[in-house]
Amino acid sequence: MAKYSININGQTHDVEAMEDMPLLWVLRDVVGLKGTKFGCGKALCGACTVHLNDNAVRSCSLPVSAVGEGRITTIEGLSKEGEHPIQQAWEKFVVPQCGYCQTGQIMNAAALIKRNPQPSEQEIEQSMQGNLCRCGTYNRIKAAIISVTSQPK
Structure with missing residues (x-):
């Protein structure tokens, strides 16, 4: 130890x-x-x-x-109360289904937009492809990320 x-x-x-x-x-x-x-x-x-x-x-x-x-x-x-833009987008786009993978998905998405505030759809797909979702909510995940990254900064 x-x-x-x-x-x-x-x-x-x-x-x-x-x-x-x-x-x-x-x-x-x-x-x-x-x-x-x-x-x-x-x-x-x-x-x-x-x-x-x-x-x-x-x-x-x-x-x-x-x-x-x-x-x-x-x-x-x-974030203290779920106020991070990615967390809010997850709620808006009703991303989770079973929800098990979502904390990992959210953390990966948050790191992506921190290093690249305006990623292309291809960059989003590449960055998120290593996070698996057995429920198949990939389209909602991408839509939520796009909604955050397309907002004026």
């Missing part, structure tokens, strides 16, 4: 974990933030997506020892 001081959602959390423990399990089981979901455990589905220094990463395959002094943002830290 090793001790880590991790910045999660703007707060420092001192945790003890094995150095190869995936960040996902530190977030869920050690810190108690349950919004980030376990999907495949192999970084293939995107359900576990969080931000590390504003970049979307798969927390199921990122060892806690690799976080260092980076800033982690989870779905709980994206």
